[in-house]
Amino acid sequence: MSGVNVFVSPPLSSPRQSRVRRPLRIAIFGFGTVGSSVARILVESRPEGLELTHVFNRRIERKRVDWTPADVEWSEDANAVLASDVDVVVELAGGLDPAGDWVRRALDSGKSVVTANKKLIAFYGIELERLAESRGCHLKYGAAVAGGIPVIPGLEQGLAGDRIDRVEGILNGTCNFILSQMDDGAEYTAVLAEAQARGYAEADPTEDVGGFDARAKLAILMRLALRVSVNPEEIQPRAIEQVSAIDFSYARDLGCTIRQVARAERAGADVAAAVGPTLVALRSPLAWSRGTENMVILRGRYGGDVVFSGHGAGGHPTAVAVVSDLLALAHGSRRVEIPAVKASVGAEFEVPHYIRFLVDDRPGIVAEITTCLARERINIRAILQKPGHPAHALPFVVTVEPCKSSALQRALGSIRTMDCHRAEPLDLQMLE
Amino acid sequence: MSGVNVFVSPPLSSPRQSRVRRPLRIAIFGFGTVGSSVARILVESRPEGLELTHVFNRRIERKRVDWTPADVEWSEDANAVLASDVDVVVELAGGLDPAGDWVRRALDSGKSVVTANKKLIAFYGIELERLAESRGCHLKYGAAVAGGIPVIPGLEQGLAGDRIDRVEGILNGTCNFILSQMDDGAEYTAVLAEAQARGYAEADPTEDVGGFDARAKLAILMRLALRVSVNPEEIQPRAIEQVSAIDFSYARDLGCTIRQVARAERAGADVAAAVGPTLVALRSPLAWSRGTENMVILRGRYGGDVVFSGHGAGGHPTAVAVVSDLLALAHGSRRVEIPAVKASVGAEFEVPHYIRFLVDDRPGIVAEITTCLARERINIRAILQKPGHPAHALPFVVTVEPCKSSALQRALGSIRTMDCHRAEPLDLQMLE
Numbered sequence: 127m128s129g130v131n132v133f134v135s136p137p138l139s140s141p142r143q144s145r146v147r148r149p150l151r152i153a154i155f156g157f158g159t160v161g162s163s164v165a166r167i168l169v170e171s172r173p174e175g176l177e178l179t180h181v182f183n184r185r186i187e188r189k190r191v192d193w194t195p196a197d198v199e200w201s202e203d204a205n206a207v208l209a210s211d212v213d214v215v216v217e218l219a220g221g222l223d224p225a226g227d228w229v230r231r232a233l234d235s236g237k238s239v240v241t242a243n244k245k246l247i248a249f250y251g252i253e254l255e256r257l258a259e260s261r262g263c264h265l266k267y268g269a270a271v272a273g274g275i276p277v278i279p280g281l282e283q284g285l286a287g288d289r290i291d292r293v294e295g296i297l298n299g300t301c302n303f304i305l306s307q308m309d310d311g312a313e314y315t316a317v318l319a320e321a322q323a324r325g326y327a328e329a330d331p332t333e334d335v336g337g338f339d340a341r342a343k344l345a346i347l348m349r350l351a352l353r354v355s356v357n358p359e360e361i362q363p364r365a366i367e368q369v370s371a372i373d374f375s376y377a378r379d380l381g382c383t384i385r386q387v388a389r390a391e392r393a394g395a396d397v398a399a400a401v402g403p404t405l406v407a408l409r410s411p412l413a414w415s416r417g418t419e420n421m422v423i424l425r426g427r428y429g430g431d432v433v434f435s436g437h438g439a440g441g442h443p444t445a446v447a448v449v450s451d452l453l454a455l456a457h458g459s460r461r462v463e464i465p466a467v468k469a470s471v472g473a474e475f476e477v478p479h480y481i482r483f484l485v486d487d488r489p490g491i492v493a494e495i496t497t498c499l500a501r502e503r504i505n506i507r508a509i510l511q512k513p514g515h516p517a518h519a520l521p522f523v524v525t526v527e528p529c530k531s532s533a534l535q536r537a538l539g540s541i542r543t544m545d546c547h548r549a550e551p552l553d554l555q556m557l558e
Numbered sequence: 559m560s561g562v563n564v565f566v567s568p569p570l571s572s573p574r575q576s577r578v579r580r581p582l583r584i585a586i587f588g589f590g591t592v593g594s595s596v597a598r599i600l601v602e603s604r605p606e607g608l609e610l611t612h613v614f615n616r617r618i619e620r621k622r623v624d625w626t627p628a629d630v631e632w633s634e635d636a637n638a639v640l641a642s643d644v645d646v647v648v649e650l651a652g653g654l655d656p657a658g659d660w661v662r663r664a665l666d667s668g669k670s671v672v673t674a675n676k677k678l679i680a681f682y683g684i685e686l687e688r689l690a691e692s693r694g695c696h697l698k699y700g701a702a703v704a705g706g707i708p709v710i711p712g713l714e715q716g717l718a719g720d721r722i723d724r725v726e727g728i729l730n731g732t733c734n735f736i737l738s739q740m741d742d743g744a745e746y747t748a749v750l751a752e753a754q755a756r757g758y759a760e761a762d763p764t765e766d767v768g769g770f771d772a773r774a775k776l777a778i779l780m781r782l783a784l785r786v787s788v789n790p791e792e793i794q795p796r797a798i799e800q801v802s803a804i805d806f807s808y809a810r811d812l813g814c815t816i817r818q819v820a821r822a823e824r825a826g827a828d829v830a831a832a833v834g835p836t837l838v839a840l841r842s843p844l845a846w847s848r849g850t851e852n853m854v855i856l857r858g859r860y861g862g863d864v865v866f867s868g869h870g871a872g873g874h875p876t877a878v879a880v881v882s883d884l885l886a887l888a889h890g891s892r893r894v895e896i897p898a899v900k901a902s903v904g905a906e907f908e909v910p911h912y913i914r915f916l917v918d919d920r921p922g923i924v925a926e927i928t929t930c931l932a933r934e935r936i937n938i939r940a941i942l943q944k945p946g947h948p949a950h951a952l953p954f955v956v957t958v959e960p961c962k963s964s965a966l967q968r969a970l971g972s973i974r975t976m977d978c979h980r981a982e983p984l985d986l987q988m989l990e
Contacts, residue, residue, distance in 0.1 A: 163860070171719075174897070268715075274717075274720075276717055279712060280708040280711060280712055280716065283700070283714075284700055284708020284710070284711035284878075285708055286605075286882045286886070287603075287877070287878045287881025287882035288706075288881075414846065426706070426878060428877060429875040430706065430869045432708070432867070434864070434866060435843070437861060437862045437863075437864075443860070443862060446860050446861035448719070449719025450720070450894075451719075456894075457892055457895060458892050460889055460891045462885045462891055
């Protein structure tokens, strides 16, 4: 993408009268956990310049509460609320449909939108920002990534002067809860059931454990941090389900633990991105994150590494981000526009790898595996085999020196044809 | 500088014809480490809407470099630069005088100011903000606290919707360098000399090691996080010099290390604040910070703990914060105005304490000390005495259960009158 890039700045001097004259009238679309937390903060904290006037939800009578002001209108008619005199629509329904339609219609009619909808922003954010701009209103989505952690304002305001070359994050609280519980000895299926019972995971957990949720958030961070606009579907996520107790045990021997890491970095004109279970050094900030916490590490060319950590999900933390966006709208705080170019996403990283095998033991297996790796010029760093496992289902681990992901995949292609495997070999990137 | 063109793309938004169409003209006051880093980023990254036009410094010829655009005016006449047509003064001289005079005159004439001057903002921030407001210009100071870590934008934008009840931070890189080196076995005087040789500490290190620098930063954070305007001089800092190798050794036995911590929390209508060496649990985020890194932990009523960490000082990280503030000005991003009330500062915390004694041993010392503590109803948690020290200069440690700072000070008042002390007892708060 190229073209004329005219910078246009608004006048610096802003007369005092330009301040909010009347509070922004706010409609909440979707009165679930986050929606009711937003209402709770608006009612309890009464932030200046914000007034909750409408709540929309399907089957609204189930949702109605008694602690909001009496004049709040409760509605199950989205069209009526969109046609009302509200100034801002807070979209908390999630998903592409019908939320996308509501957001487009709100912006099209000049109403600003605050949303926590990572999927909508990851796929249609740029289009929606253009629509907002053309209608003289605003789209804000500070709650879409890492909930209560102000990483989006941090990128738009405090780090806009840097050039970010790399993003690493723990962006999905469900996966972090599952993996940090497994780190303490629990088994995957048991922890998943517990996460579902606690409301951290959906009945169908694919969106979380399959990496799709983290992928959407990573795409948004890539847009703001690496300044590239990508098709989120070009990022191939890997599920955490393949990781088992034995992997945590071997990881520990290697001075590591396992986390679902979403990461992206510049690779020439394009970018490389990955989402999936990853070995992280115990001394790395990524290993500090436990439970449902989120973390984002940005590597700036000038400022070095900046780490943000906190509660990435949950009603109240996400609601803080929503209310902060509403306050920014009320105070006329324009975001620093961060330009972006279209880029395609590669998956080529050059890092060490951990490969765990589960084999029906016979002589010559290690020789064959190491031959396949040597053929791709991949150097072995360590071979680990713990005692106490039966020979017909023997787990062991090979770690390799930094090599290109593509070379490793070719080697694994050959290794997979061997007749000894009791399970697919599991290869994980190692971050040092 | 290759790759700069990658970022140039059409703005996402369609420009409004009515807006001003020229870049902001920028004067840098003070061309030291940070000033030259700001110039470097402006020249290398060419952020949209920013143009370096003037550099002011005393004895400017020593400072002139050959890599800035030819039309930049180098001047040692502050009055002439203040009278010129620059839009923004970037004040990087530091200290109250004459920097304060330049900042006031710039704002008074309608020029916006971006500054990294924590002392000026801590003492006169509110007055200067009012002046800027009355003249229709802006004052930004994102670089004044924790350099490259976007904690000020985070508070103004992403966390404005929360109510922050507590601030804890490692705000002085020099102290953190000294204490983390001592943690690794170095002695105070040797590390201080190394810090001075590396340029981390001044010839007179009082401002840093005495806690005055961290105190000014804490006062700014209290204003934005706790929403109180305080007189920084009401915060009594404690110097790190009293801490010695034996304290790190005992701290380690207690599962802790020692950091210079600046902290403040609400205490009824007022606030409690402290700056000084503190025992922090090794599993606490505060213990993660090593070398010259900074860290800020904010506890929100709704969002829980948010941790920011990164390079708090140094030319490039601080310059990133300055350039980000300039971009926010160029994009017309108004800050969310955070209201504040005047408050007086107390020093009353209720936490466990570590007390280290150095005594000329004789029978009955522990009995006398514990009697003084018991008189104030302070419960002892542990008494630690490592072997291998001479009886005439015997160090030992008493830790006590959470008690009010005032009660402990009364007890220490009595304990100090004992004739056995070879050094002042050292009492440190313990954070768990």
